[in-house]
Amino acid sequence: MSEIRLREAIDTLKESGVRITPQRHAVLEYLLNSEIHPTADDIYKALESKFPNMSVATVYNNLRVLREIGLVRELTYGDDSSRFDCNTSDHYHIICNDCGKIVDFHYPPLDEVEALAEQVTGFKVSHHRMELYGTCESCKQVETRKH
């Protein structure tokens, strides 16, 4: 599954005329195999041993390139802890209060909310984000073990 997605993503890179460096390839591959929506720092730490000369700035730079051609979505949280998501289809997120993990789930897009918001506020809505919060399965287990 992720093999196919990686090949498709690489085709998109080629079509956009973006050079595929080994580091860029590794960042993309890591994102496609990761379901936790990693930060740039997470990606850096995971690839550090493979690319000792790579800096966090390089990771950011690669993520920016991937975002610009639409392969990656950036989820900002008002600080520098942006999370990166390579699932660019419509989906929603649930976030663990304990470990910060972000998990995807699918729900029909809430188009009515956008239409209503436009009507009552006069805004032109570009997109919306919905996040649910809770305790993930593995943190739930840790908690029950503590009690």
Ligand SMILES: [Zn+2]
């Ligand atoms: Zn958790």
Ligand SMILES: [Zn+2]
């Ligand atoms: Zn996601």
